Amino acid sequence: MLKLRFKKKKKNISIGIFLLIIIFTVSISFINRNVNFVDLNNTQRRSIENRDTPKISAFWASINITNYQLNNTRHLHSATITIKGNLKYNNGTGVKFTDIALFVDSTLYPQFNNITDLNGDFQIEFRIPFSFDIFSLSGYKIQANVTDNIRGNVFKENFLMIFAKTTSFLNASYTDNPYVPGENLALSGYLRYYNENGMGIPNAQINYTWYNRTQMWSSSSFLTSATDGSISQNIPIPADVYSQTLNLNLSYSGNFPYINSSQKLISINVFRDIDCVWSTETEASEGSNITISGQILYNNSLKISNRTLMISYDGRPPYTTVTDANGFFTYTYTIPDGTGNKSIQIGVVNTPGKQLNSITYINITAKAAYIPSGSGEFPFLVFSLVFFPILAGIVAVLAVFGYRYYKKQEKESHVVNLPLESKLINLKILKDSGRLEESLSYLFNAVFMDLIDARYNKVKKENETIRDFAIISVKELKLTPSAIYPFIQTVEKIIYGKPFLITEKDFYSTCELFSPIYFQLTGHNFDLNF
Numbered sequence: 257m258l259k260l261r262f263k264k265k266k267k268n269i270s271i272g273i274f275l276l277i278i279i280f281t282v283s284i285s286f287i288n289r290n291v292n293f294v295d296l297n298n299t300q301r302r303s304i305e306n307r308d309t310p311k312i313s314a315f316w317a318s319i320n321i322t323n324y325q326l327n328n329t330r331h332l333h334s335a336t337i338t339i340k341g342n343l344k345y346n347n348g349t350g351v352k353f354t355d356i357a358l359f360v361d362s363t364l365y366p367q368f369n370n371i372t373d374l375n376g377d378f379q380i381e382f383r384i385p386f387s388f389d390i391f392s393l394s395g396y397k398i399q400a401n402v403t404d405n406i407r408g409n410v411f412k413e414n415f416l417m418i419f420a421k422t423t424s425f426l427n428a429s430y431t432d433n434p435y436v437p438g439e440n441l442a443l444s445g446y447l448r449y450y451n452e453n454g455m456g457i458p459n460a461q462i463n464y465t466w467y468n469r470t471q472m473w474s475s476s477s478f479l480t481s482a483t484d485g486s487i488s489q490n491i492p493i494p495a496d497v498y499s500q501t502l503n504l505n506l507s508y509s510g511n512f513p514y515i516n517s518s519q520k521l522i523s524i525n526v527f528r529d530i531d532c533v534w535s536t537e538t539e540a541s542e543g544s545n546i547t548i549s550g551q552i553l554y555n556n557s558l559k560i561s562n563r564t565l566m567i568s569y570d571g572r573p574p575y576t577t578v579t580d581a582n583g584f585f586t587y588t589y590t591i592p593d594g595t596g597n598k599s600i601q602i603g604v605v606n607t608p609g610k611q612l613n614s615i616t617y618i619n620i621t622a623k624a625a626y627i628p629s630g631s632g633e634f635p636f637l638v639f640s641l642v643f644f645p646i647l648a649g650i651v652a653v654l655a656v657f658g659y660r661y662y663k664k665q666e667k668e669s670h671v672v673n674l675p676l677e678s679k680l681i682n683l684k685i686l687k688d689s690g691r692l693e694e695s696l697s698y699l700f701n702a703v704f705m706d707l708i709d710a711r712y713n714k715v716k717k718e719n720e721t722i723r724d725f726a727i728i729s730v731k732e733l734k735l736t737p738s739a740i741y742p743f744i745q746t747v748e749k750i751i752y753g754k755p756f757l758i759t760e761k762d763f764y765s766t767c768e769l770f771s772p773i774y775f776q777l778t779g780h781n782f783d784l785n786f
Contacts (some may be wrong), residue, residue: 261605262701268722276721276736280739295372302417308504310362313398313523314673315408316346316407316408316410317351318344318346318411318412318413319341319342319410319411320341320344320345321339321341321400321413321416322341322342324416326333327416327417330419330421331384331421332420332422332516333385333390333422333448335384335416335626336381337384338381338382339379339381340377340380341377341378341400342378343372343402344376349543350372350373350377351376352397354376354402354404355369355403355404356378357400358379358380358400358655359390361393364403368380368381368383370384384418386450388418388420390420390421390422392420392423394418395418396419397416397417398415398416398417399415416687422449422516423450423518424447424449424452424510424515424517425447425451425452426446427445427446427447428443428445429762430522431562433561433562434554434558434560434561434563435526435612436527436608436612437493437494437496437526437528438492438493438494438496438606438608439606439607440490440491440493441493443469443487443488443489443490444486444488445486446485446486446487447462447480447485447487456483456484456485457480457508458482458483458485459479459482460485460509460518460720461477462507463475464506465494465505466502466503466504467503468497468499478592490612491504492740497526500525500527501526502523502525503523504523505519505520506521507519509581527558527762529612530553530613530614531553531556531614532551532552532614534549535549535555535617536549536600539618539619539620539621540620541620541621541622541624542620542622542623543623545588545680548567548587548589548602549587550581550585550602551582552585552602559583560609560748561582562578562749563578563581563607564578565577565578566602566603567589567601567602569599569600570598570737571738571741574603576605594620595620595738596619596620596773597738597739597772597776601614601615601742602661617771619740653748679703679706679740683784684784687760687763687786691786696747696763699766704743707774707777712733726740731750735773736772743766743769743770743773746765747766764770764784767782770782
């Protein structure tokens with residue numbers, strides 16, 4: 257029994273020793289593993305640090321851009337920015353009298369350079385080149401470096417990222433003539449990058465606004481050409497402008513932050529009426545050539561230049577001519593058959609169809625009789641004996657007919673006897689009180705119609721319009737068409753077409769149209785004297 261117990265005890269001791277050996281072996285292995293892992297991490301970290309951080313000892317100096325606030329900024333093409341920096345030895349001492357230049361995206365730009373001063377500082381003026389793309393998303397990397405690398409490499413501590421932008425140039429040309437409200441202003445021009453020599457900006461929106469000293473009209477817009485940024489546009493002129501000077505503001509808002517805005521201001525002259533200073537002769541004979549001439553003005557000052565005119569003689573189909581740079585016009589016309597007081601009317605051609613007319617009158621006499629010359633030569637005495645008696649007879653006959661014609665005209669001129677003085681007083685009262693429309697209505701109804709009634713015993717029926725009575729006056733009463741129609745049409749237009757818009761100028765021009773009618777009815781001139 258004692259021997260058996262001893263054997264069991266000895267076996268237990270062996271197992272315990274074996275377990276201790278295993279535990280010790282595992283512990284030693286684990287400790288070695290941890291030590292190796294720590295050494296591996298330290299080695300990797302030192303390798304990474306050595307790879308990412310350059311050793312200063314590999315460079316003989318370092319260069320630094322000091323005005324770093326320029327980083328990530330945008331500048332105009334051709335603009336100049338100042339890049340400042342310093343060059344120092346590794347011990348911090350400035351490197352003096354050393355050539356420095358700029359590199360753009362690692363490419364040397366030798367024209368932008370400087371030399372360090374006693375402290376190693378430098379300053380370079382860099383001009384933004386046109387090669388910089390304004391739409392670049394990454395920008396351009398600007399670095400400073402020593403151009404002489406004999407001494408080795410220089411450590412570049414930093415760099416700048418610079419972006420570019422540009423200006424725009426808007427130009428528009430037009431015909432500098434006076435315009436009528438409601439016409440179009442034809443523009444041609446272009447929108448370009450930077451200046452007039454730049455590339456065109458296609459499909460850009462151009463805004464425009466009309467304005468004067470007291471009013472601004474609503475804005476509108478159009479687009480530049482899709483190919484080259486050119487402009488070809490008709491801009492409507494407001495129909496309700498009453499000032500003589502009208503301004504047009506053309507503007508391009510730009511494309512922020514790449515393109516700056518630009519604008520173009522235009523001023524034009526506008527006219528709503530005309531004055532004609534006639535220089536046409538007042539008398540001519542049938543078949544003769546006359547020069548129809550004058551000057552077209554507005555407000556007695558604005559010269560209506562380079563405008564097409566329609567010229568009509570005695571209501572006949574019109575001819576055209578063009579005013580010169582000072583508003584003068586001339587037209588040579590051959591007088592057709594027909595004697596008496598004939599009208600010459602000019603009108604400014606305009607697309608809105610506004611009546612811009614002026615009229616004058618010329619007295620046409622009969623052309624001289626043509627007497628063919630004989631084939632033989634008569635002695636002077638025989639000629640005198642034959643010619644002078646015939647001439648005396650002709651003179652006598654003409655004198656008799658002239659006297660009868662004079663008496664007839666005198667008689668006819670006194671057929672109409674109206675108290676015109678009181679009517680002129682009433683006309684003046686209406687005019688001076690500002691009731692211009694009523695005054696012209698009074699001129700038609702109280703003066704013209706009373707003259708017709710007194711001369712022809714003819715009154716206007718209630719169902720007859722003013723225009724109907726104009727036709728009756730020509731067809732039945734045999735009044736001159738070139739005199740009656742302009743007067744009647746003007747009165748009708750003023751009374752029914754322009755209520756409360758007529759001016760004193762309209763009043764006097766209408767009275768001027770009435771003057772030849774009054775002369776035909778009475779034989780006297782129509783003088784207002786007010």
